[in-house]
Amino acid sequence: MCQCANMPMCQLAALLFNWHIGQLMYHLIGTLAYWHIDTLFNWQIINIMYANKVKKVVAVHDLSGVGRVSLTVVIPILSSMGFQVCPLPTAVLSSHTQYPNFSFLDLTDEMPKIISEWKKLGVQFDAFYTGYLGSPLQIQIVTDFIDDFRQSESLVVVDPVLGDNGKLYANFHDSMIKEMRQLVTKADVITPNLTELFYLLDLPYKEQNTDEELKSYLRQLSDKGPEVVIITSVPVLNDIHKTSVYAYNRTGNRFWKVTCPYLPAHYPGTGDTFTSVITGALLQGDSLPIALDRATQFILQGIRATFGYEYDNREGILLEKVLHNLDMPIQSSSYELI
Secondary structure, three states, rough: HHHHHHHHHHHHHHHHHHHHHHHHHHHHHHHHHHHHHHHHHHHHHHHHHHOOOOEEEEEOOOOEEEOOOOHHHHHHHHHHHHEEEEOOOOOOEEEEOOOOOOOEEEOOOOEEEEEEHHHOOOOOOOOEEEEOOOHHHHHHHHHHHHHHHOOOOEEEOOOOOOEEOOOEOOOOOHHHHHHHHHHHHHHHHHHHOHHHHHHHHHOOOOOOOOOHHHHHHHHHHHOOOOOOOEEEEEEEOOOEEEEEEEEEEOOOEEEEEEEOOOOOOOOOOOOOOOOOOOHHHHOOOHHHHHHHHHHHHHHHHHHHHHHHHOOHHHHOOOOHHHHHHOOOOOOOOEEEEE
């Protein structure tokens, strides 16, 4: 009798207990969900707050006190084009190496220390741009740096400096070629000259080449990794007064060429200038042929602004006289699809 009489009370107690547990779980889950959403929102706010307001380009080059080459070219050009340049210097020189005498401070041992501090700060880069690297070890350091810091949207531009006129630069050996071949596999864009092209492909140097031969070389290099391959300083067949730039974009499988007058003057740093403008133009959203046009026209403007002066050519083109041209639209397109 007692058990039967108490049954409704037991059921009621059980129902009340379950209801309270349900309410507690409901509020707990709701609180956790709100906390999770709020935390995610706060992290999004933090990410937005600390996102690069101006795109950062890490420039791995040497720094020369005299002569417009490497970082003394890269920084003003990319800054003028609206980007923050973060130098990772490979060496500091009193003047570049085409002067008869210069002081040289090798920063190979400092490079990993700089990279480590950037890692602690959580620095993120929108683009990586490498130029002259002085040893196989420096190339290895840069390769690891790109692997560690690269993000899905990062642009990697490699100017594979190895030599010119069919020869390696002084103090470069086969080990440099081997490491450079590895570095270019990490790149989105590479800008070898004709000599460097043949070293990267392990082919004998050949100064005169047809369009079809050059297209084959471009495709072979792109197959090693880079989406875009640009060959500079290509002599024009049967015309010593002109020079060309050839380019291949694997997306779309299209080949481009820009031909311009050859001016009989040598200025150090024009290669650095060219690749710097290419890097800035692509980061600004220009198409490949427009970027080629901008870079070649800027080089021509710089040489013409300098050519008429009685001037020590070792100092490079008078960059300061033409930097403002980077803000101007292309006046006429000279690129062609081949």
